[in-house]
Amino acid sequence: MQRERVVIIGSGPAGLTAALYTARAQLKPVVIAGDTPGGQVAITHEVENYPGFPGGLSGPELVERMTEHAKEFGAEFVNSAVSNLDLTSGSPFHIRLREGEQYSADSVIITSGADPRKLKVPGEAENIGAGVSYCGTCDGFFFRGKDIVVIGGGDSALEEAIFLTRFANSVHIIHRRDKLRAGPQLRHRAQGNEKISFIWNTVVEEIINEAGEGVSAVRLRNVQTGETSNFPTEGVFIFIGHDPNNAIFSDQVILDDEGYIITDSHFRTNIEGVYAAGEIQDQLWRQVSTSVGQGTGAAMAAIHWLEENETQLQDLSQQANAH
Ligand code: NAP
Numbered sequence: 001m002q003r004e005r006v007v008i009i010g011s012g013p014a015g016l017t018a019a020l021y022t023a024r025a026q027l028k029p030v031v032i033a034g035d036t037p038g039g040q041v042a043i044t045h046e047v048e049n050y051p052g053f054p055g056g057l058s059g060p061e062l063v064e065r066m067t068e069h070a071k072e073f074g075a076e077f078v079n080s081a082v083s084n085l086d087l088t089s090g091s092p093f094h095i096r097l098r099e100g101e102q103y104s105a106d107s108v109i110i111t112s113g114a115d116p117r118k119l120k121v122p123g124e125a126e127n128i129g130a131g132v133s134y135c136g137t138c139d140g141f142f143f144r145g146k147d148i149v150v151i152g153g154g155d156s157a158l159e160e161a162i163f164l165t166r167f168a169n170s171v172h173i174i175h176r177r178d179k180l181r182a183g184p185q186l187r188h189r190a191q192g193n194e195k196i197s198f199i200w201n202t203v204v205e206e207i208i209n210e211a212g213e214g215v216s217a218v219r220l221r222n223v224q225t226g227e228t229s230n231f232p233t234e235g236v237f238i239f240i241g242h243d244p245n246n247a248i249f250s251d252q253v254i255l256d257d258e259g260y261i262i263t264d265s266h267f268r269t270n271i272e273g274v275y276a277a278g279e280i281q282d283q284l285w286r287q288v289s290t291s292v293g294q295g296t297g298a299a300m301a302a303i304h305w306l307e308e309n310e311t312q313l314q315d316l317s318q319q320a321n322a323h
Contacts, residue, residue, distance in 0.1 A: 003317045004030050006302055007095055007105035009082055010245075012039020013288045014278025015111035016066035017295030018302075022109075023073035025303045030103060031070070031077045032095070038063030039113045040242075040279075041288055045137040045163055050288050059137070062288070087252045091273040092317050104320065106313045107302045110249065110261065110269070110276040111295060114242035114283070119151065123207030123215075124238075131215025132207060132236050136160040139237075140167045148235030149174050149218060151204055156239040158186040164237060165195040172233070174199045176223060199231075207236055244280050258283065267298035275302050 006022045008015045011033040022029040036042065044059030053062075067077065080097040087093055087108065095103040116134035118124060124132055133139040140163060148168045150161040153175035161171045173190070178200040180187050190196050201224045208230065210216040217230045244259045254262050254270040260283050261269055261276040269276050277294035279286055306313065 001102055001104045003092065004103055004105045005306055006107045006109060007032065007103055008109045008111060010034050010039065010111035010113055011037050012111060012113045012278055012291060013041055013066065014291040014295035016070055017292045018109045018111060018277060018299040019070035019075040020073060021296055021299035022303060023070055023075040029075050031075055032082055032097065033077055033079050034081050034112065037079065043135045043137050047288060082248055084248060087249060087271050087274055091313060092320050104317065106317065107273045107306055109298050109302055110280055111278045112245040112280045114244045114279040117241045117243050119204060119238055119240065121204055121206055123209060127207055127209050127215050130209060131234055134238055136163045136237055140164050143168050143235045145169050146234040148237060149233045150237045150239065152239040153177060154181040155183060155186055158182040158190040160237060160239050161196055162189055162193060165193055168195065171196050172199055174202050174204060176203050177201065242279065246280065266301040267294060268301060273305060
């Protein structure tokens with residue numbers, strides 16, 4: 001098995017930045033791109049707050065530029081996902097991909113991100129692609145002229161609701177409280193949009209597909225009165241936060257109560273040689289720019305550690321290969 005100096009798991013802004021920095025340090029990083037190459041930003045319609053791009057640019061374009069930039073310095077990209085990895089035995093770490101390919105890596109940078117949280121109500125899983133969506137950019141076009149609902153009261157819900165008004169006839173935002181979590185700018189834009197209205201203090205109990213031809217209604221419950229009702233809609237867009245993608249290492253790396261990796265200020269995990277950056281270790285900021293900064297930090301910490309331990313790591317790798 002070939003010895004890699006650094007394997008990066010995930011290809012969102014944190015992973016792509018870590019790839020750029022480790023590639024420029026001549027470490028020939030291998031990026032295991034995962035099932036959503038580019039991560040969440042790759043399915044974001046427009047990024048307006050990434051410095052250096054006045055007027056904004058599309059998420060896919062930003063991802064493409066970051067990927068090309070890392071490749072320019074020698075980063076290798078593998079379009080697959082990790083099926084299992086052994087971190088607890090120490091460096092070199094063993095990584096197996098879904099198709100069976102194996103890697104041995106002196107260091108690992110985990111940037112596996114987080115996935116959209118599910119409502120976990122009847123009718124949700126069954127109707128993904130038939131009216132239930134977690135991505136306005138991907139699916140908005142299919143809801144031209146339709147009446148749709150958006151679930152959630154945070155920045156994502158409002159940003160996506162505003163975007164969806166380009167296509168939909170009406171957008172009802174259903175929120176479980178009577179106060180939005182979203183910041184003032186998006187709040188004002190959403191509240192000033194004539195296609196958007198709000199249903200407060202209300203949760204979705206079921207997503208209904210009456211005729212088996214796609215979503216036809218949601219069953220709502222007012223959390224204050226307990227009253228339930230069916231609300232006709234053809235599209236249910238759910239933006240209620242994210243869950244960290246930690247399944248492959250959750251029993252090896254120390255996580256916080258919500259499943260995010262705990263790192264120190266050098267982006268080190270509890271395992272020497274294993275670093276984490278981006279949304280897998282940060283549920284607070286979740287910006288492209290913060291992920292880029294964290295990817296930079298993790299890469300620089302890994303570069304220093306690899307330099308300091310070069311001789312020892314070479315011996316360990318040879319011993320592992322001899323077995
Ligand atoms: P979030 O801020 O955690 O908001 C999630 C929303 O979903 C909350 O309003 C929450 O209600 C609601 N919710 C959670 N679980 C629910 C459930 N089971 N049923 C019904 N409602 C539920 O998540 P986010 O909007 O994805 O944002 C994540 C981070 O990204 C934030 O820091 C945000 O500022 C940032 N972000 C920024 C921008 C921007 O600046 N342009 C855009 C998108 C995201 P409660 O309010 O009652 O908890």
